[in-house]
Amino acid sequence: xxxxxVAPSWIGDTIMAQPLFARLQARFPGLQLDALAPxxxxxxxxRMPEISAVIDSPFGHGQxxxxxxxxxxxxxxxxxxxAVYVLPNSLKSALVPFMADIPQxxxxxxxxxxxxxxxxxxxxxxxxxxxxxxxxxxxxxxxTPPPRPISHPFxxxxxxxxxxxxxELAINRPDKLVAFCPGAEYGPAKRWPAAxxxxxxxxxxxxxxxxxxxxxxxxxxxxxxxxRLAPGLTRNLCGATSLGQAVDLLAxxxxxxxxxxxxxxxxxxxDRPIVALYGSSSPxxxxxxxxxxxxxxxxLECSPCFKRDCPLGHLDCLNKLLPQQxxxxxxxxxxx
Numbered sequence: 100x101x102x103x104x105v106a107p108s109w110i111g112d113t114i115m116a117q118p119l120f121a122r123l124q125a126r127f128p129g130l131q132l133d134a135l136a137p138x139x140x141x142x143x144x145x146r147m148p149e150i151s152a153v154i155d156s157p158f159g160h161g162q163x164x165x166x167x168x169x170x171x172x173x174x175x176x177x178x179x180x181x182a183v184y185v186l187p188n189s190l191k192s193a194l195v196p197f198m199a200d201i202p203q204x205x206x207x208x209x210x211x212x213x214x215x216x217x218x219x220x221x222x223x224x225x226x227x228x229x230x231x232x233x234x235x236x237x238x239x240x241x242x243t244p245p246p247r248p249i250s251h252p253f254x255x256x257x258x259x260x261x262x263x264x265x266x267e268l269a270i271n272r273p274d275k276l277v278a279f280c281p282g283a284e285y286g287p288a289k290r291w292p293a294a295x296x297x298x299x300x301x302x303x304x305x306x307x308x309x310x311x312x313x314x315x316x317x318x319x320x321x322x323x324x325x326x327r328l329a330p331g332l333t334r335n336l337c338g339a340t341s342l343g344q345a346v347d348l349l350a351x352x353x354x355x356x357x358x359x360x361x362x363x364x365x366x367x368x369x370d371r372p373i374v375a376l377y378g379s380s381s382p383x384x385x386x387x388x389x390x391x392x393x394x395x396x397x398x399l400e401c402s403p404c405f406k407r408d409c410p411l412g413h414l415d416c417l418n419k420l421l422p423q424q425x426x427x428x429x430x431x432x433x434x435x
Contacts, residue, residue, distance in 0.1 A: 100181050101131045101180050102180060102181060104136075106134050113140045115364065117253060119184070119234040120147060122238040123238050132150055133154060133180075134153045134154065135153075138156075141155070172195045175195065175199040181203065183204050185205065190211070227244075229386070230385050232245060261350055263347075270334075276308065277311075278312075279296055279299075279300070279311070279356050280312075280358060280363060281312060282337070282362075283358040286379075286406070287408055297326075298328075300332045309334070312333055313336055314337035314338070319337040352366070355374075356376070358376050358377075358378075359377050359378075364385075368388075371389075372391045372433070374393050379403055379404050379406050391435070395424065399416050
């Protein structure tokens with residue numbers, strides 16, 4: 100059997116789909132499983148042992164591009180896929196598999212996709228509260244719940260890959276390493292303040308830990324702010340690594356302190372100890388899927404609001420989550 104995955108456009112969502120891929124491989128021994136994905140998501144798919152190849156999806160958010168979708172569909176049709184699992188719920192994500200005439204097109208109904216998806220699942224949000232459960236559902240017959248427990252996501256990072264990344268970046272792993280992931284692509288209401296990260300860096304550095312900061316080029320400025328407030332104590336790697344290199348370096352960390360972000364899910368899939376900081380979002384839908392994660396949330400009356408920016412203008416859900424509270428959680432997790 101040969102199947103295609105239409106992957107999500109978010110790194111964290113893509114990682115939460117990995118248990119689905121593992122389930123498909125278990126159900127269909129010898130399955131060739133390829134993925135159609137945006138190029139910024141491809142590096143994490145290539146670290147999943149179930150994925151054979153990644154095909155570039157060149158379409159930006161909201162971009163229809165029917166002619167380009169038709170050309171891509173003709174290329175996919177030549178691959179003779181038996182089935183496709185469409186993970187996003189949008190209409191556009193189901194167009195190319197339909198145009199490619201892939202026989203089984205599997206997904207949730209979403210956005211009136213009745214003609215495009217022909218093996219249709221209906222989402223029961225109460226029965227499947229977690230995103231990882233919703234993706235896992237697609238491996239089963241419609242109406243049949245996924246077998247539990249659902250495995251945690253897994254990303255590969257071998258010792259050889261880690262050493263190669265260290266050599267490429269000309270850096271050495273310190274004896275004691277804590278990784279900070281201070282960004283969150285979704286918006287400011289998911290980002291713990293730079294001053295709080297800096298205060299935490301000072302406390303951890305006093306315990307002998309080196310602090311490395313990870314993120315995209317968009318996170319470079321906030322990482323610089325942290326470094327300015329904690330001079331000489333941090334190393335800013337935001338935008339200085341590829342996503343694949345960030346995977347390898349996070350795999351070396353003794354602890355990862357992160358906002359609710361894609362890198363939080365990377366760290367969880369690498370089975371690193373985590374202290375995860377939640378503000379406007381909820382761990383009830385997309386928690387770090389790991390037995391080694393501590394979730395800190397003040398659970399204020401106004402949160403979770405799921406907004407990009409604080410609608411009340413005070414961001415109390417993160418500002419009042421104080422460095423000492425996070426440091427105590429770090430010490431406890433490191434002691435484990």
